[in-house]
Amino acid sequence: MPVPTSVQSLLSKQNAHYQVSAIPVDENERSHWHDQHLRNMSAAKSVILQDTNGRVQVIHSADSLLDLKAVNRQLGRDLHAASPEEVHKFCVSHNVHSVPALPKVAGLLTLVDRSLVERNELWVDCGDEAQLLRFSRDDFRNILEDAQICDIAVPLLPLEQDDSNSSDSEQILGAVRNFTQLRVKQRLEETLELPPLSDTAQRIIKLRVNPNADISDLAQIVETDPSLAAQVVSWAASPYYSAPGKIKSIHDAIVRVLGFDMVLNLALGLSLGKTLTLPKEGPHGVMPYWQQAVYMAATIEGLVTAIPRDHRPSFGMAYLCGLLHNFGYLILSEVFPPYYHSYCQFADANPHVGHNAIERHLLGITREQLASALMSLWSMPEEVVVGLRYQNNPHYQGEHSQYAKLIFVAQRLLRYHGIGRGPKLPVPQQVYDDLHLDPEKANNTVANIIESSEDLKHIACELTPHGH
Structure with a gap:
């Protein structure tokens, strides 16, 4: 040519x-x-x-x-x-x-x-x-x-290297010191001046570690939060799950359609997400926060199903990692507003670059560091802390690394379908091997998710506060 x-x-x-x-x-x-x-x-x-x-x-x-x-x-x-x-x-x-x-x-x-x-x-x-x-x-x-x-x-290369020489907390405190008017206090959660965890989220976190917790305990917590209750019912009733008959109650949604683990993690993910405000602006063509969260959670759910039973990680944990994978984006916009605005402009001018490199250039830390530090402070499960922190590092081999790798694979496969931002890159075979995941099955999973995109969009709309 x-x-x-x-x-x-x-x-x-x-x-x-x-x-x-x-x-x-x-x-x-x-x-x-x-x-x-x-x-x-x-x-x-x-x-x-x-x-x-x-x-x-x-x-x-x-x-x-x-x-x-x-x-x-x-x-x-x-x-x-x-x-x-x-x-x-x-x-x-x-x-x-x-x-x-x-x-x-x-x-x-x-x-x-x-x-x-x-x-x-x-x-x-x-x-x-x-x-x-x-x-x-x-x-x-x-x-x-x-x-x-x-x-x-x-x-780009130095900006893409994960700096493991100093702790995430030190790097975050350094960024706060350099880039905001916030006073660095003794504890990270005070420094970041984030709203306290909702009562619902605190109760679900307690329930999660209670070995005797049952369906009625969970249904009771969800029912006391009307917007959460409406969302769980709407989720269970969505064509995506095509449940037979009408969903009559939270108990019904748990028992007949979604299961205890799924509702527990869904409720936790939703109540954490509502702790922070959704940003009004974003880079060109950025998918709304909840829509991306729903796509990721559904994709990871499908990927876990495609892994042989002996090697499967916990469904619920993997799902929660998917739902919260981009939580750092909310923290970034809440704690560093002027730098979030710069991030949006840099992302538009650099569509060939992943967000990590831009955030390191502007702030010296990434949204993943912020999110996992906060999950740790909120006593979230270690699987989520690790999954969020290392989701862009396919070489990470520590405990719970499979949660990070599931997010990594899901993000890369969804990018091929125009979901998410940054360069379109293949998934290294080694990552599939580490997860015991067949690449063809993984691709089929994502193709099915894309086919269900209208149903998933409907679920995401239910989660988005009106006015966003």
Whole structure:
């Protein structure tokens, strides 16, 4: 396939020398191939930013994080990423798959990260996903004309490393000290100034460790919280579970449809989620918090079923991990509001990057560290603390690691279907082996979840406070 015409004519006008390198695209992997290939090749990629004064093009390496604050300092502006719809419009009008990493591609003011100009040779996204362009250092410099060369990106790899040299609590307290007006107090929960756990959540946590607890104890707690009771009944009555007959009571929902373990964990997940306010804003196209939680819990439930009985982790725990997997997102918006706003802007400008790297760049800690520290303070089960903390580390091998790996697998598989944010990446075979999970069964599970998406959306709507 030839280089896009708009790119060819731009390069011939500039009398540019370049080589075209065709890349074999694996059709099965197409959905994540382009971004990942650019990153593997350390190729140049392009982003369109805008503000009230118009649009700007920025070119940086695909294995780096674009530092939006550095761009705005450089230009004295308040730029943010163009929306996916606007980028799509741009690509259609220039007949390209992605924004070519070439200066002046649409006559826009262009900023280029300095690291690109210092390389002996450079691979460049030409706007066509089946090939890259290769420039020598001199040839690339020749096409820069009046582009501004500046330091506007930071390498991704160090930001993706989990720092285990100091404890999570120390890192969180450091972040609080550096980034908020909160006074660091002796205890972490006081420092984070989070609302106290609801009475319902406290009673369920006590019930969870009581070996003699039975269905009537659980039904009694759920019934005393009218909104929780309505949600459990609505969950049990949803077409997703297709229970025969009408659900008449909480007792009925537990006995006939959901089971003790499921209702216990569902009630706990819901009451914890309501402790914090849902953020009003989020990155472009971010799925509503409860919808994502419901998809994850249902996916993990399916994955556990696909694991042979001898190797299965606890259904209830795995389900609870799925429901709470993104709890740190709520903490981030509640405790660090200005930095949460920056996170949203950075996520929009860096769709090729996972949230961890952005959070480490902005705050020095991740939402997973915040969430697991808080779960620990709230005396939640160790399985949940570990599951939430290590969900992005497929190499973690400590006790309860299978809960973290289940979240990891579920997130990656759902990404393929456009659910969640960040790069689309395959699940390493080793993770499937560690879980005793057959990849084909795992993929079928997710396909079934996607087919039930309308039912799951209905459940999520019931969980979302009105006005969000």
